[in-house]
Amino acid sequence: MKDLIETIVKPLVNHPEQVHVDVLEDDQRITYQLSVHQTDMGKVIGKQGRVAKAIRTVVYAAGTSQHKKIFLEIKE
Incomplete structure (x- = not known):
């Protein structure tokens, strides 16, 4: 999952x-x-947070098989 996030960003x-x-x-x-x-x-955040929302959507969809809640935080 870490590699997926880096590949997107x-x-x-x-x-x-x-x-x-x-x-x-x-x-x-x-x-x-x-x-x-x-x-x-x-x-990374995009206009009105659209890019961040899209990244989170992909990460959450890819993580459904892990049976845990997944969160993506963008730190400054």
Whole structure:
């Protein structure tokens, strides 16, 4: 899943080397924390959050087989 997020985000940004995904997992949920270069934040979020929503939709759909709640956080 981490690779999927990086594969989606890296082509969108100007600094793909600074795309990092951290994984926090407990019994009931998995949280993926996406961090990008500060100047790329707007590209990842998109107008009215549309790009971020699309990324979350793909990640949630891909994670349905894991039987845990999946969250994607975009950190500054």
